Amino acid sequence: MDDASQNLRTPANFMKDDDVSQECKNLISSLPSEKDFTGRKLYSYQGSWYYPNTLQAILNFQTHFQARDSDIILASLPKSGTTWLKALAFAVVHRNKYAPNLESHPLLSDNPHNLVRFLELDLYVKNQCPGLEELPSPRIFATHMPFQTLHESLRDSPCKVVYVCRDIKDVLVSRWHFRSKLVSNYSLEDIVEEYIKGVCFFGPFQEQVLSYWKESLVNSNHVLFMRYEEMIEKPEAQVIRVADFLGCPFTEEEKQSGIVENILELCSFGNLSNLEANKTGTSTCGIPHHGFFGKGGVGGWNNHLTDDMARKLDEMVEKKLEGSGLKFE
Numbered sequence: 001m002d003d004a005s006q007n008l009r010t011p012a013n014f015m016k017d018d019d020v021s022q023e024c025k026n027l028i029s030s031l032p033s034e035k036d037f038t039g040r041k042l043y044s045y046q047g048s049w050y051y052p053n054t055l056q057a058i059l060n061f062q063t064h065f066q067a068r069d070s071d072i073i074l075a076s077l078p079k080s081g082t083t084w085l086k087a088l089a090f091a092v093v094h095r096n097k098y099a100p101n102l103e104s105h106p107l108l109s110d111n112p113h114n115l116v117r118f119l120e121l122d123l124y125v126k127n128q129c130p131g132l133e134e135l136p137s138p139r140i141f142a143t144h145m146p147f148q149t150l151h152e153s154l155r156d157s158p159c160k161v162v163y164v165c166r167d168i169k170d171v172l173v174s175r176w177h178f179r180s181k182l183v184s185n186y187s188l189e190d191i192v193e194e195y196i197k198g199v200c201f202f203g204p205f206q207e208q209v210l211s212y213w214k215e216s217l218v219n220s221n222h223v224l225f226m227r228y229e230e231m232i233e234k235p236e237a238q239v240i241r242v243a244d245f246l247g248c249p250f251t252e253e254e255k256q257s258g259i260v261e262n263i264l265e266l267c268s269f270g271n272l273s274n275l276e277a278n279k280t281g282t283s284t285c286g287i288p289h290h291g292f293f294g295k296g297g298v299g300g301w302n303n304h305l306t307d308d309m310a311r312k313l314d315e316m317v318e319k320k321l322e323g324s325g326l327k328f329e
């Protein structure tokens with residue numbers, strides 16, 4: 001086994017069950033549970049599946065987090081474009097402080113996950129809530145929680161939530177590549193079955209996508225719904241959309257200066273994945289940086305899933321999304 005695989009085999013804190021209060025243990029004892037692909041127990045809370053430490057972190061978040069109107073929360077399912085969105089949002093929001101270029105920028109020397117941290121995967125795990133009140137505005141956080149769980153803490157805050165989703169088949173294959181390094185003999189059949197059943201960390205997936213989709217329809221100033229495929233197809237338009245939504249639109253002068261292109265280049269897969277900072281090291285939430293980069297792009301699932309697997313997944317998604325107005329072609 002190489003060093004990288006060895007590194008991945010060590011479970012991250014958020015997958016463990018060693019930082020759980022008595023109150024959380026009591027809650028856990030009342031929740032439905034199932035085993036994940038490694039045999040670890042997941043628990044269903046507010047419609048989604050979590051490991052005990054993550055559940056504790058979510059309870060901490062729901063009890064203690066004080067949203068500011070200027071907060072920005074980037075939400076997604078794992079393997080849906082989180083890393084890219086973190087980089088883009090950071091570069092857009094802080095463009096006056098850090099000029100986006102390839103010579104000197106925080107994204108050139110640090111992984112996007114260390115610049116924008118997950119509420120439930122690192123900030124609140126091990127009870128680390130390190131001075132969130134002291135962070136300057138606008139604060140940018142990320143989460144994989146579904147909207148209903150996030151909302152409980154945001155309450156009526158008008159803060160901005162940007163959600164990114166991706167074709168479940170690409171998400172699944174991306175996750176399978178990542179997890180195959182954790183567990184040998186982990187087949188595509190296993191993960192397809194898991195996705196269809198819906199029992200997986202932060203799953204079931206389409207329910208989460210729907211939770212943000214519905215909110216974006218009724219509260220479009222609060223939730224922006226984005227798609228990885230659209231970011232690939234029309235990146236410039238999507239970055240402009242993000243900046244508009246976050247209340248920091250590009251001026252005509254900025255557009256003329258090529259700043260949008262510079263941000264896109266800085267945050268591009270080609271640039272980020274080749275940086276030393278992203279080839280080595282481990283993020284604050286315990287994942288090796290290289291684990292956030294595969295091949296990127298759209299439709300890679302085609303090289304792995306059989307027609308039958310793709311059909312089953314498409315049918316499941318179509319059924320779940322029926323009547324919502326949301327479609328994955």
Ligand SMILES: Nc1ncnc2c1ncn2[C@@H]1O[C@H](COP(=O)(O)OS(=O)(=O)O)[C@@H](OP(=O)(O)O)[C@H]1O
Nearest residue numbers: 078079080081082083084174268269293294295296
């Ligand atoms: N900058 C940029 N541009 C385009 N695509 C990118 C970028 N950075 C990461 N990726 C691809 O996104 C996939 C990982 O998804 P996430 O970032 O959501 O993963 S994670 O949940 O944070 O672990 C994973 O997709 P796959 O290659 O299909 O596995 C990454 O390669």
